[in-house]
Amino acid sequence: MESLVLAMVSKPSVSANARDLLGSHLVGHGVTIRVTEVEAYGGSDDPASHAFRRTPRSAIMFGPTGRLYVYRIHGHHCANVVTGPTDQGAAVLIRAGEVIEGIDVARERRSSRRTDGREIPTSALARGPGNLCRAAGITMADLDTDLANPTSVHLSVGDAPTAVSVGPRVGVRHAADVPWRFWVTDDPTVSAYRRHAHAAAD
DNA sequence: CCTCCGATGTGCT
DNA sequence: GCACATCGGAGGC
Numbered sequence: 001m002e003s004l005v006l007a008m009v010s011k012p013s014v015s016a017n018a019r020d021l022l023g024s025h026l027v028g029h030g031v032t033i034r035v036t037e038v039e040a041y042g043g044s045d046d047p048a049s050h051a052f053r054r055t056p057r058s059a060i061m062f063g064p065t066g067r068l069y070v071y072r073i074h075g076h077h078c079a080n081v082v083t084g085p086t087d088q089g090a091a092v093l094i095r096a097g098e099v100i101e102g103i104d105v106a107r108e109r110r111s112s113r114r115t116d117g118r119e120i121p122t123s124a125l126a127r128g129p130g131n132l133c134r135a136a137g138i139t140m141a142d143l144d145t146d147l148a149n150p151t152s153v154h155l156s157v158g159d160a161p162t163a164v165s166v167g168p169r170v171g172v173r174h175a176a177d178v179p180w181r182f183w184v185t186d187d188p189t190v191s192a193y194r195r196h197a198h199a200a201a202d
Numbered sequence: 203c204c205t206c207c208g209a210t211g212t213g214c215t
Numbered sequence: 216g217c218a219c220a221t222c223g224g225a226g227g228c
Contacts, residue, residue, distance in 0.1 A: 095209085
């Protein structure tokens, strides 16, 4: 099992690793999520990546592959899989998925932050990176988790999607046209594309 | 120390 | 389409 998971993130190209993560299962904190949308982020050659410059925060991206990189933005958490090659500082952002186990737990976690009492559709429980982390209970406490270790948050092999779509990454100011977002074609759990208000080609 | 701002999400116009 | 809540990282001084 471990070798299969590591194989997901061991290709020389981070975009290939991103594609391969589609259909895999993110398991942890009582919830299982089938990954339906991801984005690839490179290192010093990718202005949109946290690893564009090496800082204390991005150091983990230059570490061992198969680790969980969690960061906060606008008060939300986002989860990434550190991929190879190690010296490139590449990672894959898990943007959305289908909650296939622990739906009640996920809904409770999501609902606890909402002001209105309306029920969240199952297809939207893990739509968007912040919502996905919320649904899965992923926080900074999970930073650097070994995703091959089944005793905590981990990845397991699922069914490869029948069709994959490709497009630019969501909300990035830099390298806004690089087509490094991958999603399961026509899957209802995939988030909507939004271009940054001041997007630059870089 | 301080200022700026984002790989977001939500609600409102 | 637009505003804004919200907070730690990053960089300037």
